[in-house]
Amino acid sequence: MPALSLSNYLVPVLLLLASNVFMTFAWYGHLKYKSAPLFMAIVVSWGIAFFEYSLMVPANRMGSGVYSVVQLKTIQEVITLVVFAGFSAWYLGQPLKWNHYAAFALIVGAAFLMFYDGPGAAAH
Template identity: 55%
Template sequence: MINVKELLFHPIVFVMCLTASNVFMTFAWYGHLKNLADKPWWMAVLVSWGIALFEYLLQVPGNRIGHLFFNLGQLKIIQEVITLCVFVPFSLFYMHESFKWNYLWAGLCLMGAVYFMFKS
């Protein structure tokens, strides 16, 4: 029989929550540059705050679940990796920015950070 509590409090749920949260965060932080560029800044703020609400509705429980398995430093490094994994496709495919080698180098630096943060 499936234990719902074990299923909900699984590390993969933490990663899924933070990934979805990061999609909302990325749109809240940067989507207005494309969609609301011709609108007043205060309108972009209000729209971004509305989007950010959904980010926090996923991020807070995600971090609580993640903290059952990881320490604070590990949570932060995982968050940064997820951020880069969400930001690069957003930047390339949604914002139509050109690829920059800095994305690769930043990713490699994060891989090093992951290694050192999770090293016993």
């Protein structure tokens, strides 16, 4: 079995990050153009989502070699929140408030628990 390198862990995360940028634009980018016909928003969103899937599927395939499925989903959700927070403030002009940051901190704490095996777990 080949040795795992840093890239085995990093590449899936980078692909998830890139896919989430596309996903966020596909799901929420049209909100900046509410006067555009809904059908056009749907078609454009589907076109953007193609690129999201083109990155998400390989990220999950590669990532499943080094992360559990639960860990992959947790990574994806944390990335989604980070990307969405930036997108909301930068693109939609809706900055986050203190309670949003507090909620995100709690989610990051939950994500930590998904990766935490407890003391001495590596010895088993």
